[in-house]
Amino acid sequence: DIVLTQTPLSSPVTLGQPASISCRSTQSLVHSDGNTYLSWLQQRPGQPPRLLIYYISNRFSGVPDRFSGSGAGTDFTLKISRVEAEDVGVYYCMQATQFPLTFGGGTKVEIK
């Protein structure tokens, strides 16, 4: 099974400052079809998860452009350019390159 490791576990950020979350995979997430099925989800307190980024760097519909994804192979990053109050929550990376689908352990973004 593919294991995804996220760092940091917690990220206290000042409003308006950037935040960055890393996701590292135990094996390459490049699918045999050439695509990389690495996505990022946000879970606000008391809410279901919400897709932010798919295919490493594509923002899903309605996602603000302060969110961006990058990376390749086994190393991926989610960046928030300027953290807003509504960004508080837990962020998960997820791979769908192969079954079983797996999630990272989550990174909690909170305001300092």
Add this chain to the structure above:
Amino acid sequence: EVQLVESGGGLVQPGGSLRLSCAASGFTFSTYWMTWVRQAPGKGLEWVASIKQDGSEEYYVDSVKGRFTVSRDNAKNSLYLQMNGLRDEDTAVYYCARGGKQQLECWGQGTLVTVSS
């Protein structure tokens, strides 16, 4: 508007059974993989099962194989999860999500399953 509404959760004793349902609307259900994901209280997300558009392929996390069965009724725009032999560790909020082969695009609000004597 895409909507996924789960139902069927509740309190069940260890060894018991439950059937979860997910009613989909706002999109062509029959053209999407569908997935169940769970979240134990205070914990992270865990993929449970996925099913192909026509039901011809199903995948499960090892911990539920032989106990849980995912199914769908495309005529009713509905996804199901039959859960048998429930254990304490199955206690979680269960979400249905659209997708499964690429990304999980849309999620329901979840339904809580509590396994306890």
